[in-house]
Amino acid sequence: MAPWTDRTGKLSVLKSVVLAALFLPAISIGYGLFLGPPVARPAIQVNHLAGLWSVRLLMIALAITPLRQILKWPRLITARRMIGVAAAIYLGVHFLAYVVDKGFDIATVLTEIVQRIYLMIGFGGMMIMTALAITSSDGMIRRLGARRWQRLHRMIYLLGLLAIIHYFLQMKLNVAQPTIYFGLLIWFIGYRVIFWQGGVTWATAILPLLLLGVLAACITALGEAAYFNLHRGIPVERILQANLSFVRGPRPGWIVLFLGLGATGLAIGRRIWDAVNPVKAATVRAQN
Numbered sequence: 001m002a003p004w005t006d007r008t009g010k011l012s013v014l015k016s017v018v019l020a021a022l023f024l025p026a027i028s029i030g031y032g033l034f035l036g037p038p039v040a041r042p043a044i045q046v047n048h049l050a051g052l053w054s055v056r057l058l059m060i061a062l063a064i065t066p067l068r069q070i071l072k073w074p075r076l077i078t079a080r081r082m083i084g085v086a087a088a089i090y091l092g093v094h095f096l097a098y099v100v101d102k103g104f105d106i107a108t109v110l111t112e113i114v115q116r117i118y119l120m121i122g123f124g125g126m127m128i129m130t131a132l133a134i135t136s137s138d139g140m141i142r143r144l145g146a147r148r149w150q151r152l153h154r155m156i157y158l159l160g161l162l163a164i165i166h167y168f169l170q171m172k173l174n175v176a177q178p179t180i181y182f183g184l185l186i187w188f189i190g191y192r193v194i195f196w197q198g199g200v201t202w203a204t205a206i207l208p209l210l211l212l213g214v215l216a217a218c219i220t221a222l223g224e225a226a227y228f229n230l231h232r233g234i235p236v237e238r239i240l241q242a243n244l245s246f247v248r249g250p251r252p253g254w255i256v257l258f259l260g261l262g263a264t265g266l267a268i269g270r271r272i273w274d275a276v277n278p279v280k281a282a283t284v285r286a287q288n
């Protein structure tokens with residue numbers, strides 16, 4: 001089955017669009033490398049950008065299940081494997097660029113991984129990502145059995161955590177992006193917990209989604225305050241107060257709240273659509 005076709009072999013517009021979109025970061029990285037202004041260490045530039053896209057794609061892959069359940073759009077699942085594999089490929093480029101920057105000196109690479117905690121954590125994440133990518137095919141699902149496969153693939157949450165810690169630890173000053181990804185990971189884990197406890201009905205209900213959005217945003221703001229307090233000794237209340245000023249743009253907590261409320265908005269929108277189009281809604285329910 002080609003990546004742009006569905007199971008019946010027909011062209012899938014959704015998969016084709018996603019596949020094309022997954023090439024865009026690579027094109028932008030290549031453009032910067034070959035046609036952009038010269039940089040002192042091109043391999044490090046590639047390392048940074050590919051690492052960033054690997055984390056972003058991991059977050060998008062984690063968002064697929066909630067989105068597909070909230071929007072009642074089961075076909076969205078067909079894009080998840082492609083996005084996950086692309087995250088693994090960008091991670092491979094991230095690692096390779098690091099090895100290139102070290103002049104292919106494998107002894108130095110291994111010594112640095114053992115000596116630097118953020119590299120060790122990143123390496124652990126890379127091992128999990130590799131295991132998930134290798135076992136992502138239909139054949140592997142059959143070989144492992146659905147239950148064992150699912151249990152293995154739940155490690156994506158641990159992978160997300162390791163990736164974010166690695167990202168945090170190597171940042172020198174601006175930790176806004178990893179803080180946002182931390183908040184999103186809290187939201188994804190929270191969504192899963194609600195799903196395991198109450199099934200899809202509960203997980204996609206308006207009130208749990210609303211509360212989850214607010215909770216994830218609060219944890220993000222507290223996490224950010226704790227980070228600045230532990231790392232730079234800035235009082236927690238000063239960082240929390242900074243959330244009330246928008247002079248330098250919204251703080252990570254607000255962005256996580258915005259995205260959490262966005263998910264709630266989608267659930268409301270889907271309900272309105274169902275109410276306005278009862279016949280189509282019944283057809284979709286039957287298809288699901």
Ligand code: HEM
Nearest residue numbers: 048051052054055095098113119122123125126163167170
């Ligand atoms: C799940 C695995 C990993 C993910 C998701 C990941 C992601 C990232 C991200 C997002 C950054 C920051 C990019 C930026 O500053 O814009 C980064 C930096 C970096 N990562 Fe990774 N990484 C992973 C594993 C690894 C591994 C295995 C290595 C090498 C052993 C590695 C080496 C580096 C290096 C050298 C930097 C730049 C550090 C600096 O400039 O001071 N990463 N990584």
